[in-house]
Amino acid sequence: xxxxxxxxxxxxxxxxxxxxxxxxxxxxxxxxxxxxxxxxxxxxxxxxxxxxxxxxxxxxxxxxxxxxxxxxxxxxxxxxxxxxxxxxxxxxxxxxxxxxxxxxxxxxxxxxxxxxxxxxxxxxxxxxxxxxxxxxxxxxxxxxxxxxxxxxxxxxxxxxxxxxxxxxxxxxxxxxxxxxxxxxxxxxxxxxxxxxxxxxxxxxxxxxxxxxxxxxxxxxxxxxxxxxxxxxxxxxxxxxxxxxxxxxxxxxxxxxxxxxxxxxxxxxxxxxxxxxxxxxxxxxxxxxxxx
Amino acid sequence: xxxxxxxxxxxxxxxxxxxxxxxxxxxxxxxxxxxxxxxxxxxxxxxxxxxxxxxxxxxxxxxxxxxxxxxxxxxxxxxxxxxxxxxxxxxxxxxxxxxxxxxxxxxxxxxxxxxxxxxxxxxxxxxxxxxxxxxxxxxxxxxxxxxxxxxxxxxxxxxxxxxxxxxxxxxxxxxxxxxxxxxxxxxxxxxxxxxxxxxxxxxxxxxxxxxxxxxxxxxxxxxxxxxxxxxxxxxxxxxxxxxxxxxxxxxxxxxxxxxxxxxxxxxxxxxxxxxxxxxxxxxxxxxxxxxxxxxxxxxxxxxxxxxxxxxxxxxxxxxxxxxxxxxxxxxxxxxxxxxxxxxxxxxxxxxxxxxxxxxxxxxxxxxxxxxxxxxxxxxxxxxxxxxxxxxxxxxxxxxxxxxxxxxxxxxxxxxxxxxxxxxxxxxxx
Numbered sequence: 001x002x003x004x005x006x007x008x009x010x011x012x013x014x015x016x017x018x019x020x021x022x023x024x025x026x027x028x029x030x031x032x033x034x035x036x037x038x039x040x041x042x043x044x045x046x047x048x049x050x051x052x053x054x055x056x057x058x059x060x061x062x063x064x065x066x067x068x069x070x071x072x073x074x075x076x077x078x079x080x081x082x083x084x085x086x087x088x089x090x091x092x093x094x095x096x097x098x099x100x101x102x103x104x105x106x107x108x109x110x111x112x113x114x115x116x117x118x119x120x121x122x123x124x125x126x127x128x129x130x131x132x133x134x135x136x137x138x139x140x141x142x143x144x145x146x147x148x149x150x151x152x153x154x155x156x157x158x159x160x161x162x163x164x165x166x167x168x169x170x171x172x173x174x175x176x177x178x179x180x181x182x183x184x185x186x187x188x189x190x191x192x193x194x195x196x197x198x199x200x201x202x203x204x205x206x207x208x209x210x211x212x213x214x215x216x217x218x219x220x221x222x223x224x225x226x227x228x229x230x231x232x233x234x235x236x237x238x239x240x241x242x243x244x245x246x247x248x249x250x251x252x253x254x255x256x257x258x259x260x261x262x263x264x265x266x267x268x269x270x271x272x273x274x275x276x277x278x279x280x281x282x283x284x285x286x287x288x289x290x291x
Numbered sequence: 292x293x294x295x296x297x298x299x300x301x302x303x304x305x306x307x308x309x310x311x312x313x314x315x316x317x318x319x320x321x322x323x324x325x326x327x328x329x330x331x332x333x334x335x336x337x338x339x340x341x342x343x344x345x346x347x348x349x350x351x352x353x354x355x356x357x358x359x360x361x362x363x364x365x366x367x368x369x370x371x372x373x374x375x376x377x378x379x380x381x382x383x384x385x386x387x388x389x390x391x392x393x394x395x396x397x398x399x400x401x402x403x404x405x406x407x408x409x410x411x412x413x414x415x416x417x418x419x420x421x422x423x424x425x426x427x428x429x430x431x432x433x434x435x436x437x438x439x440x441x442x443x444x445x446x447x448x449x450x451x452x453x454x455x456x457x458x459x460x461x462x463x464x465x466x467x468x469x470x471x472x473x474x475x476x477x478x479x480x481x482x483x484x485x486x487x488x489x490x491x492x493x494x495x496x497x498x499x500x501x502x503x504x505x506x507x508x509x510x511x512x513x514x515x516x517x518x519x520x521x522x523x524x525x526x527x528x529x530x531x532x533x534x535x536x537x538x539x540x541x542x543x544x545x546x547x548x549x550x551x552x553x554x555x556x557x558x559x560x561x562x563x564x565x566x567x568x569x570x571x572x573x574x575x576x577x578x579x580x581x582x583x584x585x586x587x588x589x590x591x592x593x594x595x596x597x598x599x600x601x602x603x604x605x606x607x608x609x610x611x612x613x614x615x616x617x618x619x620x621x622x623x624x625x626x627x628x629x630x631x632x633x634x635x636x637x638x639x640x641x642x643x644x645x646x647x648x649x650x651x652x653x654x655x656x657x658x659x660x661x662x663x664x665x666x667x668x669x670x671x672x673x674x675x676x677x678x679x680x681x682x683x684x685x686x687x688x689x690x691x692x693x694x695x696x697x698x699x700x701x702x703x704x705x706x707x708x709x710x711x712x713x714x715x716x717x718x719x720x
Contacts, residue, residue: 004518011510116342117350118534118564130544138514139544213538214507215531215564219343223505258511262500264474266511 007137008259009252014144016251017151020244021209023228023235024154025202027243030232032175032195035085036096039103040228041221043073043200047207048216049110052119061124062208066150069204077200081193089192103221111218121211147209154202159240161198171195175238234274236284245285250274332375333368333623333630335360335616336395338406338416343383344505344530348560348608349408352430353378355609356405358598359616369620370628377401383530385415392416396425402630403428403619405612409529410434410477417442421711424632426640428619430611432555432577434480438690438701438713441632443640443654445615445661446608447578449484450689452555455665456576457488459680460553465522466494469550471512471536474501478527481555485525487694497521502528507535513543516550526554533557534565537573547572558606559674567674577607578663579649580676588648604674607649611661614647618654621645641703650685658701658713660688693719 026040037043050072051065058064080102088094123143130139162168173181174191182188206224214220227250235246250270257266277285339353340346357376364373377399381387388407395401396419403426407413410433420427420441427442435448460468468489472478478501486496497519500512509532516524528536533556540552552573559581562570581592581604591613592605622639623630644653650664662685668676690701691714703713 001518004514007514007517008511011514015508015510111342116346118347118531120564120566122566130542137517141542141544143542213535213542215534217344217347217531223507255511259514263502263506263508263511267503 003135003137005256005259006135007133008255010133010136010140011138011144012252012255014147015255016248017144017148018206018210019227019231019247019251020151021147021154022203022206022224023231023243023247024158025199025206026228027199027232027235027237027240028158028202029196029199031238032171033085033192034092035196036092036099037199038096038100038225039080039106040203041223041225042103042106043076043203043221044207044210044224045110045216045218045221046076046106047073047204048121048211048220049114049119049207050204051121051208051211052114052216055121061122062212063124065208066205069208070201073204074197074201078193078197080200081196085196086189086192107218107221114218116218119216121216123212143212150205150209154205155240155244158202162240167191167194230274232284234277234284236281236286239286242284242286249285332373333628334375334377334399334401335619336392336399336401336404336406337376337378338381338388338391338395338404339408340383340412341380345383345408347530347534347564348558348606349383351560351603351606351609352405352408352612354599354603355595355605355613356616358595359613359620361598362594363617363620369623372628374620381412385409385411388412389415389419392419392427393423396420396423402426402623403632403635405430405616405619407431408608409475410480411475413442414476426632426635428615430615431608434477434484435690435692436480436696438659440636440659440703440711440713443615443618443636443659443661444688444690445611445618445652445654447555447663447665448660448688448690449481449692451578451663451665451686452576453481453484453488454694455680455682456553456555456574456667457485457494458492459667460523460525460574461489461492461494464551464553467497467521467523468494469497469516469519469521469524470499470527471524472501472527473504473529473532475504478529481527482525484692484695487692491694502532504529505531507531509536509539510543512536513540513545517543517545521550524550524552526552527556528554529556533561537561537565537569541569558608559604559676560606562670562674563602563604567670567672570670570674571672573670574667574679575670575676576665576667577676578665579605579607579610579647580666580668580678581605582668582675582678583648583666585648585650587646591648605648610648614645614652617645618643637703652685655688657704658688658690659703660690660701662687690714 029035029037047069050069051062054060054065054068084098088098127142127146130141132139170186170191173186174188231246231250236242254266254270257269337353337356340349360374360376379391381391395404405428407429408431413429417439429442430445432447470482472482482499489496555576557575595605596603621643622635626634626639640654642656653662664685665682666678667680669679671677691699697719698716700715700717701713702715705715706713
């Protein structure tokens, strides 16, 4: 029993990593631009299809799919930002509706091009198989390990960009106080464009990495969108540590509770937990102090 | 802000438009009249999900029915009239099934509907068919314990599937079963039946759990399976969940040699979506497999691939969808082109026979279910099934599973005329 619980705890890390990857893009976008992107789940879905296309038509494996998805989605994100978001700046309800429209267009577009059936994306040969973990009931798949490594990598990359580059400093300035940043001469429109493109690119990578272990279909995006919003709501907006905290709490809680009880009860308890936490910390666990 | 006259007029128009939109369908509620004899075509409704979580399998039912209609029309149709398919996509959502069924019956005035996959969808549309007295032909294996006047069931019931499968698994793999399923009526009823068969044949239930329909994260379940050490995992997962589960099962290092998965649901279609390497060695029980070697099946597979693509596969549920279309055409022909629902239900459909790709099949004369063949297949490296067991003859369907309800049966010849259910009580010695 203890072995199974430990195995569960380890698996929880991979769930946390998955949650982190899917939420990171949204956290960055929502944190800086306060834009609710209803198409976030569908960006993830397009990322999965990019992986599928790379595999089927270019015969290139997932390692190529990841940067491909990043750039494809960054391009789509930039287009959406330039065409829609920027026109509707300051009007949250219209932005919501417009991004929901993007979601519908993406879903139906993919359905028209590829058909509604499930698609098969393979994990790279290199990552096939698993290794035994001492003290654990289950062997740990290499691919899930790769997901954890990738999540940490993306997190570090985001941190490095935000805290170690000029661009990142400008992003953080806009995040903390947009009008003041504008007054100080920062081109907020350019920052917005970059942020949206980067967040969308991250969503694309999430889709690619999830395709081999989940299912790839035009409607796959919605549950991921729900999960990422939960992570951000719980963890708080504006700080990376919030997203990590949100993903960790939700990921581990769901996994361990699912083992002790079952999937349905676990989801219910996690939802209840989130509601309670929000009641106590309305801004989420970690939030930015604003003046 | 004051209310101007313009606002009042706009509001009134909007309100009345809304009320009219709600009211319009109800204006057309009336007893279904038979299709006009002057109609140039025979309209048949096709009600299968082409999108959503069940589309992976339900799409193939739609395709098979259209193939059958094409073949019938190519031979001149039914008594010279072509069959016209009216297609609706309920998107795997139960509420849309009900809406679309009403539309097909009331607006399109179809002769019958070929439709549904999940039991949830069937149970939501049956009241519609019973209310407006139309005909549903349902091709999917299901949990039985049902017997509606307005439905003809051409898929397997447990005594044509589980009653061989469970004892075979106990004998050839082992007695300890871990039951998993999607969270709705079919898996729950089926697991109830499995447990009854286990009790009868000396098997044992190690654990039982359910995942939300459409869920794709199974690491916890797999961990529990590993801890519980069963001989067989009996899975009633449906749709997308099947693909995710088999993939993650193998990723976590469990092979069919250790703990095989036995299921009455996973078809060649889901195996194509998950990749054959994830399905090797696992067992499925069905009436039909694409790999069956007989001339009718070879012709059928060739025709299907010819119409839809060489990479497509056939499966048991769409094979039933295919032959039930022929049943319908034959029934209308027997009634000399009359598509009156009571005629189809009482005279046209019962007793119909057809040489299907699985073998000869027939609709039972009194219980609205179909005589079928039972087989057990093991998935191989090509994503097809090697048949490891086969029934010697076709099997009479028991709409009430005897191991659970020994004193119930379905017999429309023994219930009062106009009764919507054929369930009767019998004394068995």
